[in-house]
Amino acid sequence: MRITKLLQLSVTLLACTFLLVPTIQSVLAGVTANYFRGLSSGLTLKWVAEVWSLYSGSIFLSIWLALACLVVTAVIGVPAAYALARRPGRWSRVIEEFVSLPLAIPGLALALALLQLYGSLQGFRAHWSFILVGHVLYTLPFMLRAVLAVLAAIDLKSLEESAATLGAGPWRRFVDVVVPNALPGILAGGLTVVTLSIGEFNLTWMLHTPFLKTLPVGLADSYASMRLEIASAYTLVFFVMIVPLLLAMQWASSRAQRMFR
């Protein structure tokens, strides 16, 4: 028993090391004056500053896209989740399955599909909303399912019936009863949407134009053409943005699950 446990612990620690060591390396390389000479060359924020001057546009574009994506997925996803929860059945299953396809089909294939259909519409192709479409496509199932999970766990029908006997119409019931009850799901789904949108690469790489680079596109760019310190500093900036989001997303998801178990 002791030996088994020790073995399990070492596998766990080894896996942690494998995942953590390169992230620490990239953080260190991002603030080291000369990575090849090591930490003795001194710590500096020079590279971070350089990243800011080179790539701040891509960072702001990513934040903008993530917020737009949040709004669009909420506007499309929350009412749809309500409708699917309120009228379950075969058609609801089919719709849910169909819009969840982007979870199963590689982003590259979806991007090629979008490009072939809309690539010739120059005004749309070169606009940021084209990338937004890709992000919404990929993140919408997460919003939909997070809200659906919460709505399925509460007694929606009785809540709505009591509101209806008090004279509330469908719209009032949606705004005053459904949305407040769905808030934990909307929060969990929303954080997932923002986290995924900021990190999305597979679709975005195909959909972006030279004038519209998002954060991960800029990262790929810096890995290919910049010195290691700048690439690392840029990755460090990405970590600073994404890790709090990931933690918040995990917190919100487990909170939503606990509330409605």
Add this chain to the structure above:
Amino acid sequence: MSIRFFTFACLLPLISFALAFLALPLVRLILGAASGEAGWGVYWQILQTPRYISALLQTIWISAAVTLAALAISTTAALFLQRNRFPGRSLLLSVLTLPLAFPGVVVGFMIILLAGRQGLVNQLTPGHTVFAYSSFGLFLGYLYFSIPRVLLTVMAAAEKLDPALEEAARTLGAPAWRVTWDVLLPALRPALIASGAIAFATAMGAFGTAFTLATDIDVLPMVIYTEFTLSANFAMASALSVVLGLVTWGLLLAARSLSGGTIAAGG
């Protein structure tokens, strides 16, 4: 306003979006595959071109290896973290789920930092040890993003196991490895199959990591990418995408019928 009408109105934005940006593009992709000189014979052409076949086999081979490794590592870690409470446990769990939010390119960069020209291994070992751009490097990259995905699925399943089963086996005198082999693993089987299929499908479709690391290796997403951007062979790129999409979708569908989780095939 009737509730029927209202719920329909609620669905309308979703249906319009899905039609315009999912259904129609997918139809266009499928038709686009047959729009080349070969027509629908393009799929026959895939089978006849050694480069596509070897890329397909290579992709399957690496994905299978990653799946097995991720299952072994993540199941061990998941069971350990599920059974034991100790200080630092939640920290280990956070570290193991951290890569969930990393795009594939960042994962590729992590492997470059480990095994690239200026990487850790090359600095620590004598001589020239660079394997970031080999198929082993690609394997490590895929493993990097597969570990958290498998871990979460297996942990969720392990949480629901009845500890009484294990205790019963132990009081009957079964040694630890028999308990694991005869009780735990069979009970976890649906989760293992499901998370294995997820890991396999994710690795098959992984683009970002391959984009950073597979400069010399032909894996399917990279072949699709080069067909589309460099050769401008849209029909072939579409046909290969259709094949890849069908494989990953079919796998995940089979996996879901065995478990019921929602995990994206990203990376």
